[in-house]
Amino acid sequence: MTTLPDAAVRADEVGQRPTRIVVDLDALSHNLHALRIHAGVPVMGIVKANAYGHGLVPVARHLQAQGAEQLGVAFLEEGVALRRAGITLPILVMGGIFGPQAAQLIAEDLEITVSSIDKLRQVEAAAQALGRQATIHLKIDTGMERIGVHSYHAGPFIEAAVASRWCRVKGVYSHLACADDPASPMTRQQLGRFLEACAHFERIGAPMPLRHLANSGGLLHFPETHLDMVRPGIALYGVLPDPAAQPTVALRPVMSLVSQVVYFKVVPAGHPVSYGATWAPKADTRVVTVPIGYGDGFPRALSSRGEVLIRGRRHPIVGRICMDQFMVDIGPQGTAYNEDAVVLIGRQGDQAIGCEAVAQAAGTIPYEILVGLNGRIPREYVGGAQEPGSR
Template identity: 80%
Template sequence: MHGSDAFDAAASFRPEANDRPTRIRVDLDALSHNFHALQAHAGVPVMGIVKANAYGHGLVPVARHLQAQGIGQLGVALVEEGIALRRAGVTVPILVMGGIHAPQVGQFLACDLEVTVSSIAKLRQVEQAAASLGRQAVIHLKVDTGMERIGVHSENAGPLIEAAVASRWCTVKGIYSHLACSDDPASPMTHEQRHRFLDACRHFDRIGAPMPLRHLANSGGVLHFPDTCLDMVRPGIALYGVMPDPASRATVALKPALSLVSQVVYFKVVKAGRTVSYGATWTAPADTRVVTVPIGYGDGYPRSLSSRGEVLVRGQRRPIIGRVCMDQFMVDLGPGGTAYNEDEVVLIGAQGDDAISCEAVAHAAGTIPYEILTGLNARIPREYIGGASSGGPAA
């Protein structure tokens, strides 16, 4: 085959998304369990946070599944995420929690997305867009109680509340703040933030306006501070079965929804004294058996796991040796270890009687579980098991 014939043959080949030996498995039944368990524990409705590609689990499939499970509200960070969900047929209310950019406000309204309003100036931008489109805007007021990120300071929230309540073009559905230290159940800051937030909310009573939905609790709040649950909660990482911090307590029985798996693609014996990978940072102390795994930092698997991380091969923990490459890394089986091409390698998840948690990977990498999950990029195909998507195609 030559020239254009070869090109035509390559162009006609359409591999399935799950042909790559490296993949993410998302257990939708685990996601369902976590949603219902967190809602029961909080005793109020859940806003499922699906920003950042649903913490690496897949924005659209996760949102569709939560909608099928009866969730009443979703939260995203960017208007683009909300638009993607609307285009995918997700119909439940969606709050965009990030700061708004004036030229984008019309997109919020056109796609029926709820808007975070964090100042009177932002309120005026929303009113102007709503008036020009002739559409009512649904808004949530953002109060800063200690993050110093976005939101009016709690002690200065009165004028914003009054202006929002009086607005002709805005309907105040909610008021919220974000907890800075709730991942640590011993931190006193959460109680102070709750006090500041509730004091700001009392301004609705002072002016005789109906109280909107008050939402304050994130994952840490739900797990550790039940008095922050108020009218609705916003669990993020806990929804996916991962603890937000080493100090967190497992007050709710959660199930990890994500596994990261690959396969052995090469086996060799590395002689004593030979080095492995870039920089020659690891030297074989004796003849040892080494396998290559086709995933690397180009997929979002941290380079900081070089000679620090572990994987499961044939039910045994094996160390990563040498530097993690962009697309591959090497694993030491030891002098007597055995593995064959296409054997499964588990980077996050269970195999046999052992398991490697996302939290353990984050600890080894010197980071937090949030960064591990959200760093797993689109180069890795996702496949969904359980739920209504059992047996369906990978995404």
């Protein structure tokens, strides 16, 4: 008898879970090319946070195959995972780094965000110890107050980086705080601060590195921020970043979240449904159970607020969402059978539920919906050039 180690049973050994995320690689291709045409400059595809829930390695492989010029991640571990998967594109690690990470960043051929003179010195020391030059991007803080040297103190920082023997300054960048809202005046203020900081390269006679500033909001709303490269994140996946955002580019949603009916029953009038007895029908009604819950990252905040599609019709989620399941009221005359398809995000017939609508119902932002969907949900990739083992 063979004893399996913990967590050694794979999904394909026990059957595919009915709940799954479907990732449309053709839609991803469309968005990449549409955003590049709109911006008129190269694209750094942002694949941090498991490619916004879409799957880090499969998405990165597809973007590489589709000609993305660069990838961006948040952490060292994400960059290492991509290198282990055979991704050869330039990869910028955008988060703040710890000094001990510098050597591995250089060894893995990852581009490093340098956000202060102290960080520069740490990277220099690691590069010298390895006998290998580091590729860096300088981070300028123009208003986020997160990481980076303040734009009005950038001169000495830039001079130190340009003078470094062990660091090659490939890029200089900042991050826009309010670009999701096209009416916000802050974006143009940040652009002005950034350009003034970048002008220091010219003042000291140094070559201008690659300037990148525009996130999804900047790309969609502020063409003056496109500069030398753009960094689409959520827009790359066909989702608008904010209710105020304008669909200035025709994007296609890449993700669908689907499940199936697992149970059907008639609930009598006045009988409460789910934990806390927070909802009960006023008349006899038909209720179905769907096998996904907050344990998968589907927000509990959608309890008695969200909707799903079954047989092409919208139906409300009722009662509190459980860890692994939730219930849907299909009405006194509603029809549904076990294994009927349920769409939580996506299209069914002529009806659609967008990630933006789910976020609004949950009282949050689309980013949190996408990245919150965790690894318990299998990903299925359709369209595009399929990679072996990409699921």
